[in-house]
Amino acid sequence: MEKKTLRSPYTTTLIVFTAILLWGLSGVLGGGGHTYWLFSFYAIIPGTIFICASVLGFQNAPRKWLYPLLSGVLARGIVHAVFLHPSGTFSRVSWFPYSPFLPLLFALAGMLLGIATRIVTQKMSASPRMRLKKAAKAAAILGLVIALIHVVHALTLDRIIEYKEVSFHSETLAPALDGYRIGFLTDTHFMTDERLWEVVDELNQRDLDLLLLGGDFAVSTAIMQRTVEILSHIQTTDGIYGVEGNHDNHTRLFAAMEAHGMIPLSNSGVSIRENLFLAGVEDLWNRNPNVAHAIADASPDDFVLLLSHNPDVSMQQDTAGIDLVLSGHTHGGQITFFGIWAPYLTLRSSITDYNQRFRAGWAESRDGTPVYVSRGVGEYLPRVFARPQVILMTLYNS
Numbered sequence: 183m184e185k186k187t188l189r190s191p192y193t194t195t196l197i198v199f200t201a202i203l204l205w206g207l208s209g210v211l212g213g214g215g216h217t218y219w220l221f222s223f224y225a226i227i228p229g230t231i232f233i234c235a236s237v238l239g240f241q242n243a244p245r246k247w248l249y250p251l252l253s254g255v256l257a258r259g260i261v262h263a264v265f266l267h268p269s270g271t272f273s274r275v276s277w278f279p280y281s282p283f284l285p286l287l288f289a290l291a292g293m294l295l296g297i298a299t300r301i302v303t304q305k306m307s308a309s310p311r312m313r314l315k316k317a318a319k320a321a322a323i324l325g326l327v328i329a330l331i332h333v334v335h336a337l338t339l340d341r342i343i344e345y346k347e348v349s350f351h352s353e354t355l356a357p358a359l360d361g362y363r364i365g366f367l368t369d370t371h372f373m374t375d376e377r378l379w380e381v382v383d384e385l386n387q388r389d390l391d392l393l394l395l396g397g398d399f400a401v402s403t404a405i406m407q408r409t410v411e412i413l414s415h416i417q418t419t420d421g422i423y424g425v426e427g428n429h430d431n432h433t434r435l436f437a438a439m440e441a442h443g444m445i446p447l448s449n450s451g452v453s454i455r456e457n458l459f460l461a462g463v464e465d466l467w468n469r470n471p472n473v474a475h476a477i478a479d480a481s482p483d484d485f486v487l488l489l490s491h492n493p494d495v496s497m498q499q500d501t502a503g504i505d506l507v508l509s510g511h512t513h514g515g516q517i518t519f520f521g522i523w524a525p526y527l528t529l530r531s532s533i534t535d536y537n538q539r540f541r542a543g544w545a546e547s548r549d550g551t552p553v554y555v556s557r558g559v560g561e562y563l564p565r566v567f568a569r570p571q572v573i574l575m576t577l578y579n580s
Contacts, residue, residue, distance in 0.1 A: 343569075350577050351577075352578070355485045356485070362458070364394060365392070365572065367413070367573075369510045370558075371429070392460075396509065407434075420455065424439060424446055426448070427465055428466075428491065449476050459477070459487070460489065461473075462489040466498075493540040502551070509553060513558050513562065518566060542555050
């Protein structure tokens with residue numbers, strides 16, 4: 183009789199979890215539009231917690247775990263309808279976290295409640311399975327703690343922009359350029375005007391010689407134009423230059439940039455100062471980047487800096503004549519395990535063909551050229567241990 187009682191929650195759990203998993207995978211692997219994919223991916227997380235709870239032996243699993251999950255789904259729908267613009271940006275509360283977190287938070291709350299109830303209402307069993315259950319509980323608690331750390335990090339530090347100071351030393355750089363300051367801002371995506379103005383105010387206090395924009399301004403033309411207009415207020419000595427990203431319509435983007443005094447680079451280059459040559463290439467996904475053409479006008483003794491939205495370009499084309507590559511695109515992996523490993527880059531090879539190589543920070547091209555990959559500054563999906571950042575690169579002659 184006891185076995186029959188326990189079998190029902192297990193069976194129900196397995197059916198529900200399988201449905202959630204298939205739903206999530208269909209979205210991750212290409213089913214539905216952006217909103218569908220966004221939610222279905224996050225449905226896997228509370229679904230996993232749901233089945234883990236039942237495997238540990240919690241009674242009445244459907245009642246304790248399925249209802250919190252469904253509450254999360256309902257809450258997400260309400261928030262999406264009330265707070266979101268059709269473009270995907272929050273219209274009323276810029277601090278509010280991305281709504282796909284709600285199913286996870288509700289499921290976690292339900293699981294904590296269930297654990298507390300079980301501890302209070304059930305005496306410790308003296309059966310031979312006791313040690314196994316203790317080990318399972320310890321593993322579940324550890325997993326829960328890790329999950330909560332990631333959620334808290336995502337809702338706090340991952341919402342705060344980091345202004346990261348980075349140094350680059352090169353003997354190719356002329357002594358006159360020692361200490362040259364470059365701001366690198368990429369992947370703005372869906373940022374509120376208020377947040378963009380905060381970036382402008384901050385960078386105007388950093389005494390920049392040059393500002394580089396790495397692409398992916400926004401899918402919406404209206405948001406892109408507003409983003410470009412706001413960023414044009416950043417003050418530099420040598421101007422603002424940028425390239426397109428995979429989410430950009432390059433024709434509209436370049437027109438907006440030129441209208442606001444910015445200079446777009448499209449398989450082209452320009453001499454910024456004597457001994458400093460800046461090149462930029464087209465996006466790898468949308469058009470045909472040509473590194474050789476972009477740096478064709480550089481002198482042999484120039485310090486050559488290449489701007490490429492997608493870092494994979496550095497593995498597929500010759501970069502031997504380049505001193506430094508700046509890229510974005512990967513968002514630091516977007517969702518990572520303590521900032522060390524990004525499952526998304528491993529599971530979604532369409533983002534990059536090189537796994538964790540270009541997750542964030544320093545890397546090397548196929549030819550050994552230094553590549554610095556920014557995590558990007560904007561909001562697209564929720565960030566988990568992938569804090570948004572603006573890079574402040576200082577060049578040194580040494």
